[in-house]
Amino acid sequence: MSTDKDPDFTSSRRAFLKTSATTALGGGLLAGAPEPAHAAAQSARSNVIAQENAREGTLDWQLSRVRLDKSDGFRSPFIEGYCSRQSVKAGETIDIMVSTAPESKFTLEIFRTGYYGGKGARLMKVLGPFDGKAQPMPKPGEKDLHECRWEPTTTLAIPEDWVSGVYLGRLTTLPEQSDKPYWQTYVIFIVRDERPANILFQCSDNTWQAYNRWPTHYSVYTHPKGNQGPWADVSFDRPYGRQSQYTGIVNDPLSVGSGEFTSFEQPLSYWLEQHGYDVSYCSNSEMLTPDRGLKCRTFISVGHDEYWDIRQFHSVEKMRDEGVNLMFLSGNAVCWVTPMRAGFDGRENRIMFRGGPYGGGQDYVKDRQEKNGPFPEHGPDEGLLIGARNGRPINGGGDWIVTNPGHWIFEGTGMKKGDRIPGLVGWEYHNLAATEIPGLEIIAEGPVWVGGETPSHYTATVYPGPKGNFIFNAATIFWCQGLSHPPGHTLPWSHWSRPFGPDERVQQITRNFLNKVLA
Incomplete structure (x- = not known):
């Protein structure tokens, strides 16, 4: 170890x-x-x-040996676990629940992800060895809810000097015989703080959970009644499985247990910390009130940020109106109203479901209601917040094409009208510009191809807020793939299209926005 x-x-x-x-x-x-x-x-x-x-990072933080229950499976029953909370502050405690089948001793190493001279993480603490045991599979509840009630393996007190960030716990079995293999998986949690910061990085963990099929086929997309209705409840009280919902987009067994963070969000975190930006981290559930965001100058939605409780929407709306800058480095963001409620023992925000569409009175909302409803919730027009809307179809792949090269966001990039960043758009995006917003400018737009052939359209925008602030919508889940390539990172692909990885133009556009709003 x-x-x-x-x-x-x-x-x-x-x-x-x-x-x-x-x-x-x-x-x-x-x-x-x-x-x-x-x-x-x-x-x-x-x-x-x-x-x-500036502290010493470690090269040994990734998973090296992962075994799923079957070749097309979603879980690693040999060792798997979850945390009792999505996030925790320094000085608080978090329970970590682990199951091993067959029974095996194991260790738990806690790493903070960041830049660390290019290594990507720092070892914070080693716990164990523990005596593992097989914990019970939950019986399906109402709406196919799979809510584990496992006994805590350990309770971790977060030291006062642990800095806000995304933390991975690497679980490793310890075979009794040296000639027997070991197995690994992750647990994941966020350490948050309350300090004023230049940037608030919101992890998209509601969406991680919405797509989590653990143990076999129990995401919000896999209910027998249909994959787009309000039929399924999902719980944070269960391990994150392989990102099996994304077969053909990301199929990375070495991310098991980490939700979507390592695939779609870590490249942004790695880049921000590489360049010394003052950033603090939070989960979706921290945004149910605007209090945390109002202490920061810029809020970032990252990657695949599809599922928002209505309280999140109104919080970020309040932040914009009070002068906080917004960056939607994401695609298909703010698509579904996601009511959250307490779990079996009263811990808040542990169960969620797809309550209904955002979009106000837009035509694509009526289409969703007719085909997949009735829904108990209905959200406002997300385009009036994020600058573009989630029309249909919403997935595909394509190039990010400049249409307004004179905009300040392109300064220093050398880009001209029609220049494109290959494969940067996908696999979901924002496609209908909210042109009724005063001062909104379309900075990039073009075709995407659903299934490789059927055309759709995306639109990236910038608009001014009411107090000298700005809102940038990059309009693609893949934006952060152009920022950095952390150790072990796997590039996604979709619809016969893929991003290339770090691109100086993507880096400079992102830097230009932050330079302007933090000046």
């Missing part, structure tokens, strides 16, 4: 100064591009993220 140790304060400070100097001299900017304007904004506060990333 890994035996990484935290460096002492002196060496950490020395590394921080070295990292800062390196960033100032060559932080990955395109030739002629402006220096990061966020640097001045951050100088007034301690940048805990930069200091954290």
Whole structure:
């Protein structure tokens, strides 16, 4: 097992100064591009993220041996687990539930994901060995709910010095005989804080859970009545299985247990922390009120952010109206109203379902209602918040094509009208611009191809908020694939189209927006 140790304060400070100097001299900017304007904004506060990333990372944090119950299976019964909460603050505790079948001793290593000199994570704590046992499979409840009631294996007290971030717990079996194989999987949780920050990174964990088919076929998409109705309840009290819902998009067994984070969100986190941005992290459930977001200057929706409780919508709407900048580096975001309720023992926000469509009175909403309803919930027009709408069809693949190269968001990219970033759009996107918003500008749009041949359309937009703030909608789940390629990352593909990975133009566009709104 890994035996990484935290460096002492002196060496950490020395590394921080070295990292800062390196960033100032060559932080990955395109030739002629402006220096990061966020640097001045951050100088007034301690940048805990930069200091954290100056600590020694570890190369040994990924899964190396994963075994599913069958070749096309969704779970790893040999070792699997889940956490009692989506997120936790320093000083609080979180229970971690683990099952091993057959029974086996195991260890639990906790890693914070970040940049860490390109290594991608830092070892925070090693727990165990524990005596594992097979925990009971839940009986299906009403609406096919699979809610585990496993005994806690351990209770983790979050140290006061753990920095906000996305944390992976690597579970590893310890075979009694040295010639027997070991097996691994992840558990995942977020450490949040309440400090003012330049950027609030919202993990899309509601959507992770909506698509989670653990143990076999129990996502919101797999109910016998249909895959688009309000028929299925899903619980956070169960492990995350392989991302089997995305066969043909991401089929990465080495992400088992991590939801969608490593596939669709880690490239953004890795890039932000690489460049020293002052970022704090939260789950979807932290956004049920606007309080956390109002302490931050910019809010980011990332990756596949499809499922929002109506309270999230009104929170982010309030944040925009109070001057918080919004970045939708996501596709198909704010598509379904997702009511959340307490679990079996009263812990809040542990069960959710697809309550109904966002979209107000748009035609595509009527279509969803007629084909898949009746729905008990109905959301407002998401386009008036995010700048574009979720029409139909909503999946496919294509190139991100510039239509407004004179916009400030393209400064330093060298891009001209018609220039394209290959494969960046997919597998879901935003396709109908909310042109009724005053000052809204379409900056990129073009065709996407459903099934490789059937045409659809996406639209990326920027519009001004009421207090000098801005809202950027990149209009694709794959945007963050153009920012970085963390260790072990697997590029997705969809509809016979794929992103290429890190692209200087995607990096510069993202940097330009942040420079402007954080200046």
